[in-house]
Amino acid sequence: MVKEGIEDWRRNQQDVEVNNRKEWYPVSGERVEWSYKLLNVLEFDSSRKRMSVIVRNEEGKLLLFCKGADSVMFERLAENGREYEKETREHVNEYADTGLRTLILAYRKLSEEEYTLFNEKFTEAKNAVSANRQELIDEVTEEIEKDMILLGATAVEDKLQQGVPECIDKLAQAGIKIWVLTGDKMETAINIGYACSLLREGMKQILVSLDTEEITTVEKTGDKNVIAKASKQSVLQQITEGKSLVANSGSEAFALIIDGKSLAYALDDGVKNLFLDLAIGCASVICCRSSPKQKALVTRLVKDGIHKTTLAIGDGANDVGMLQEADIGIGISGVEGMQAVMSSDIAIAQFRFLERLLLVHGHWCYRRISSMICYFFYKNVTFGITLFLYEAHSSFSGQTAYNDWFLSLYNVFFTSLPVIAMGVFDQDVSARLCLKFPLLYQEGVQNSLFSWRRIVGWMLNGVSSAVIIYYFCARTGAVIIDSTWLVFGFGALLVVHWSWGRDALIFLL
Numbered sequence: 001m002v003k004e005g006i007e008d009w010r011r012n013q014q015d016v017e018v019n020n021r022k023e024w025y026p027v028s029g030e031r032v033e034w035s036y037k038l039l040n041v042l043e044f045d046s047s048r049k050r051m052s053v054i055v056r057n058e059e060g061k062l063l064l065f066c067k068g069a070d071s072v073m074f075e076r077l078a079e080n081g082r083e084y085e086k087e088t089r090e091h092v093n094e095y096a097d098t099g100l101r102t103l104i105l106a107y108r109k110l111s112e113e114e115y116t117l118f119n120e121k122f123t124e125a126k127n128a129v130s131a132n133r134q135e136l137i138d139e140v141t142e143e144i145e146k147d148m149i150l151l152g153a154t155a156v157e158d159k160l161q162q163g164v165p166e167c168i169d170k171l172a173q174a175g176i177k178i179w180v181l182t183g184d185k186m187e188t189a190i191n192i193g194y195a196c197s198l199l200r201e202g203m204k205q206i207l208v209s210l211d212t213e214e215i216t217t218v219e220k221t222g223d224k225n226v227i228a229k230a231s232k233q234s235v236l237q238q239i240t241e242g243k244s245l246v247a248n249s250g251s252e253a254f255a256l257i258i259d260g261k262s263l264a265y266a267l268d269d270g271v272k273n274l275f276l277d278l279a280i281g282c283a284s285v286i287c288c289r290s291s292p293k294q295k296a297l298v299t300r301l302v303k304d305g306i307h308k309t310t311l312a313i314g315d316g317a318n319d320v321g322m323l324q325e326a327d328i329g330i331g332i333s334g335v336e337g338m339q340a341v342m343s344s345d346i347a348i349a350q351f352r353f354l355e356r357l358l359l360v361h362g363h364w365c366y367r368r369i370s371s372m373i374c375y376f377f378y379k380n381v382t383f384g385i386t387l388f389l390y391e392a393h394s395s396f397s398g399q400t401a402y403n404d405w406f407l408s409l410y411n412v413f414f415t416s417l418p419v420i421a422m423g424v425f426d427q428d429v430s431a432r433l434c435l436k437f438p439l440l441y442q443e444g445v446q447n448s449l450f451s452w453r454r455i456v457g458w459m460l461n462g463v464s465s466a467v468i469i470y471y472f473c474a475r476t477g478a479v480i481i482d483s484t485w486l487v488f489g490f491g492a493l494l495v496v497h498w499s500w501g502r503d504a505l506i507f508l509l
């Protein structure tokens, strides 16, 4: 494909051609063309947090170019490839502080033998049909993406979608606890946290991170067991300190920010409950550099740990695990592909639509469904008890109060419309008010419309209606109970009750 206008690069399946512009070479003033043969692409995935290409240049030399997150790239540099490490780290942190998304670039020269060996293993892993195919590929790529020479870093702006801060603010006002699980760097995540009003000035931040001097010193020993032990100890200590800080504070708001490496230890069996306790005590939680698996594990931890309903929302393939783990998964369709949408329960086009989805439709639907179920109980209890009373009246002779048609059509035909209408159209307040007063959403969070008290209340209501209907028909009607009377009386009372409430019914009687 040739980019129109500027012929800076050309790319097809096998070749990449890079033409340098004249102005980049002001000294020689010449246009320089490089052509590379593309040999392999080691694809990006969110757990590796990097991707590479292997190319052969015009001189026949083999090169591996790799780009990825700083957390995985710096540890893969060769001793002699770290010349610009300090400056690059500073630059990257600076970029991240301003909310930019950064990538580290590095390369490595490969010998022919090394490449041939790699290619064999890589092809074998790619052609494997076993379940652990991805692990095999990861193992092979792990071996070659090392001892690299640092080239530099890039930073791009990753703009928040329109209306995200306002939406998060409203959801927080509605009493919904929001956790951000992101693959981004800690600094970028904190910056975005501020941008979307999850972090505010005056909030105390509890940072759990393994970027401490102590751990860096231990890491130099290279002994995996020692590193793991020290890291776990450090995470445990930081979490315990955070917990005592939260416990001893008054009304101060806290934000917990934890990075991916620490999260791996925080989700360990002995530590995860402490971590959850600390996170629950904080107003906002941000987990940075989390892999897709960690996102799913955190969601499961919250879901199982506090038995509350969890909702996950995401747009990328790295959010799929989390969307499936949460009680409700919402996928945002957009530039990052369709995987999130395909594995979600509900798909929306933009994050800000979540506000209306939860505060308006969530509120209405909760009300409709809970009332509909209670109403359903009510009408059947009323029906059953009138039958029972009539049986008692007729000395349990077996004579039915209603004719067969009425019996069979009672639920399907005679009383289905009110229930359906209530379940579909009922609105206690308008959409505008739901959005204006987000606290109305708490009705659902506290489950106030579907508590046992309310269900039993509706049932007693059913019993009392049945008694009234029975006496109305049996005592004030003719001496003989005519089923037609029962049907009309019953229907009329149900309509009165449903339209104007119990008080109207009592008033009428």
Ligand SMILES: Nc1ncnc2c1ncn2[C@@H]1O[C@H](COP(=O)(O)OP(=O)(O)OP(=O)(O)O)[C@@H](O)[C@H]1O
Binding pocket: 044, 045, 046, 047, 049, 050, 051, 067, 068, 069, 070, 102, 103, 181, 182, 183, 184, 185, 290, 291, 292, 316, 318
């Ligand atoms: N195409 C890519 N090539 C190389 N590295 C990448 C690429 N895309 C992302 N990365 C690096 O991998 C990290 C993890 O990416 P991932 O997609 O899991 O999360 P994210 O996009 O940063 O955040 P979010 O979870 O909010 O979508 C990124 O922060 C970035 O540093």
Ligand SMILES: [Mg+2]
Binding pocket: 183, 316, 318, 336
């Ligand atoms: Mg992403």
